[in-house]
Amino acid sequence: MTRAEAFSEREVAMCTVARMVENGRTYWAAGGGTPLYSILLGKKLYAPEAQYVTEDGVIAPEPMLPYEPMMTMLAARASYRALAWGTMNTAGIYSQLGYMDYGVLNTLQVDRHGNINSTFLGEWGAGGRRMHGPGGADTIAACCWRTILITDQSKRKFIEKVDFISSPGYLDGSEGARERAGLPRNTGPWRVVTPWAMYDYQDRRLRLMARVPWVTVDEILAECEYKPLLAPEIQVLEPPTEEEVQLLRTELDVRGQTTDAAGGWIVWDGEKYIRGGGD
Amino acid sequence: MTRAEAFSEREVAMCTVARMVENGRTYWAAGGGTPLYSILLGKKLYAPEAQYVTEDGVIAPEPMLPYEPMMTMLAARASYRALAWGTMNTAGIYSQLGYMDYGVLNTLQVDRHGNINSTFLGEWGAGGRRMHGPGGADTIAACCWRTILITDQSKRKFIEKVDFISSPGYLDGSEGARERAGLPRNTGPWRVVTPWAMYDYQDRRLRLMARVPWVTVDEILAECEYKPLLAPEIQVLEPPTEEEVQLLRTELDVRGQTTDAAGGWIVWDGEKYIRGGGD
Amino acid sequence: MTTVSEPATIEVLASGTAPYHKIDPDGFREWVRDNKQRALVPKLMTEKEAVQKFVADGDYITYECNYLTRGPNSLLHEIMRQQKKNLWIAGKFTYVDVGMLVGAGCAGKVDTGFFLCTPSVRQALDAGKLEVYEYSNVIMTMRLEAGAQGIPFIPVRSFGGTDGFNHSGAKLITDPYTGQPTVIIPALNPDVAIIHVQQADKFGNARIFGTGISDVPAALASRKVIVSAEEIIDTEEIRSNPGLTKIPYWCVDAVVEAPFAGYPGTVPGYYASDPAVVMEVFASVLRGAVEPYLEKWVFGVNSHQEMLEKNVGVAKLLDMRKRETIRGGLRA
């Protein structure tokens, strides 16, 4: 595998998630953006026998890539060569039944306990900024065995307590809080991936476990509103490879709408990675 | 229409029901016996635009007749040229939604309030005779707007109070009893048809409204365990026509399993109908 | 085998506080009895007639799927042209459509789901012209599923613990069978559903190919159902393969022949999208500049066909059709 010479921050996060994709596991990709592209990237390069569904109930497709703009669900190319076609309740019901190993989703805000806000910034009903709502992410976060959250590393996103819980994390963080709220046993947030870092959870609290080579732990912590737990040893994530970014750019996000939507660029100067413009 | 010269008691009941079938109405036929044949007879002779479903969720078929023995549901000939195919829950759900105008069913026992027993003769759990159970008839009796019950005229069948309510009539006969039990509003028993008579309901109590020409009201009442209400004028039902019995015998119940299963024969002697052997 | 000791009551642990569309299973049944044709009656009409007849101001409306994929766009456009007011929108799996309906002045309430929350939506919210109640996509389609069964509510395994729950019609109860906290959600029976399908006969028997969101539940759960179809096919064709019928005629009140009704989006198996116009609508809704788009594509024409004629043209339509090369399972 060859080192990629230049890549965007968003591409970093997608490549990191792609490497987490496992053969023989099922994934529910929230919407049709970074979660779907991360899974497809992982499936193409590392885990061809990973299977996924999207909200329209497509089961294990072999999509005809690239998609046309905004046509990542329901379109013929997106549902091509599936093993079965269903509906949104198909996806909902299989996840209720425990068939979905992993949910992959993104968000605007995530808090200390992995709760997700994509609905409202500010106090609901008392001024603030209305956003798009949870979509399918609420059911993904509730019912998949493990959820992987993709977001950007920013103080506005990593906050102590989300303004509005659109999709459930560990709620108030107490043991059994999800079960008391009616959610299935032994489910919940598992990883958070940003262009800079990866987090897991210890006792239902977010914990920094890894960083990319070109960012320090302090820089990461500076982009968190509160101080997350720290793993005893902070691992260093592998940067994107040339194969990964090529595939992303030529077959998946060919128009760059998903990968370029946010974040700066990182360039390999022959000795080290340098953070470039953007952001 | 020509008078039929000879016919069985069971044929009489089926022809009576067939004449009640209306264009533009929906029917749920319980099982695949007399209810289905009665509807098909009515559809073929009187109401081609009546539509029906059976328990397997077939919608408005044009079956290839005759059926092979016991093959009145699910078989290719039975579901032929339907407008849609479904499942048992299809039938269940459309009836819950109020799409089924009429349910047609048969039974072992019916009581004063139209309650139906097909489960147990005797005291449940304390000896007696176990029967086959309600099948789909419970949902038919609960959810179709009106139910038409086909049974034989016998003291053992027309009883004061059924031993076991398999499918609901007016329950204890009080106003609102069905609603209090969770059943949909304004539904319930509508007619009972036997080879001898037809009944409707007044204030949720069974009422004799018509008889066949060869049986007197007293003979009918002698075959009821209790005395049903009597309509001010007891109408006389038209006997089967040659067209009806021919169609029944040549296209529908070609092996006579349904029509000959019970009851004697009636013969036209040139002046009047005479009850013959059997019974 | 389990015998649970019987509580005399079921505890309600929490209740959302939002208004929800009226739940009345018995009333819905009576509507069906009095309004749904169980006879095979031809229901072909124009989009204009269908919307005049079956969409009223204040109606709760659901549609399948959305503006970009098998969208009932000819009907959505007509609703905007007829300036229907104060609609309550089932905002599940929507994209640009809610922003368009708000921009056109048609929307009064939204149950979300998901929708692009655009400047015009935010203005309407701030001005108190729009109310939003909180659900999620699957919770909305499960509400429709309950409505499609004629039952008042249904248990679900998601939604608990969210703030959406608090601003919804959901409840958390102690399940009487397991004793575990369980979320139940209110059924949804919209006043009107508009659904675009690939094929239908004149009575409304409809075929849908490919994946979907909640076409069948929406058709069963709604009091009035308008189906638009790429092609009207003969009932003989329907009867030749009953396994392909997704929605039976008796649910359907109006059938509109509407080739390319999904424009500028795709209808699987029939045509690919028009990417330039997809980006145009997306950008204009997102930027809150929806009026020019509506002016050009909705208000500036009298019908969907006129829009195709004036704004699209044969070459583009043929190209969209040509680019849709996948057929397996998408054409009968």
Add this chain to the structure above:
Amino acid sequence: MTTVSEPATIEVLASGTAPYHKIDPDGFREWVRDNKQRALVPKLMTEKEAVQKFVADGDYITYECNYLTRGPNSLLHEIMRQQKKNLWIAGKFTYVDVGMLVGAGCAGKVDTGFFLCTPSVRQALDAGKLEVYEYSNVIMTMRLEAGAQGIPFIPVRSFGGTDGFNHSGAKLITDPYTGQPTVIIPALNPDVAIIHVQQADKFGNARIFGTGISDVPAALASRKVIVSAEEIIDTEEIRSNPGLTKIPYWCVDAVVEAPFAGYPGTVPGYYASDPAVVMEVFASVLRGAVEPYLEKWVFGVNSHQEMLEKNVGVAKLLDMRKRETIRGGLRA
């Protein structure tokens, strides 16, 4: 729009008193996580292996549809041959099958539905060897539907007011949304489902043509699922038309290639029934003389294929195939 005043509790107006199969949505999820293959793993095996591996004494079993129509008869016969004991049977839309299973000594409990209550069933009941709990066909398939959604119960609009209700696991509650009395029924998650289909691939992706009873809910609701198929088809064929797949592979634990498995009944589109043997089984079960039938068709042979070879023969099978002339919608 409605805001109902919130009761702190929901009244339970009545409860059935019968035992019901364990309801444990979270436990079912864990079973799925630990036992269902999400990888594409070939699952072809013989009827003997499948029953040995996936049917245990005491299991709650459901099957589709029944002995006479698309019946999983090769598997039912094998269960009897292997003398599985004390099965709890989902007796919905059954016919002769319950009488056969009781006659073969395999059944311990039945949730009915409908079954031919034959002399041998009555003897077993009187001897205390068989227990029957009371439901109806739709109540049973709705219980499976709830089980297939992973929820503990579901409201229904029938069953209220019956004596079946009293001898079941149903409850009558005050619906917290409308205030009206509403029946809820316990979900059903069988231990094992056996389903005969027209086509499946080696992974278990299954196509079913024609009408059905509750194939898909049964497959989703059950811990172990054995599918037998008239034909094994290639996965390429499955992928060529995903709209025809009714059961996806991940629900299925075993796939048995079983041409003519529905004998003596029909499999729509493939073969008509054998009327003489249909009448034979019907008569023998009804008269309580089921042993000679079982001896000839079940115990006297080692496998379904041997039964076809010894007791049926080529000419009859070809004739059954020939008499099934209807193809529309029943063959891919």
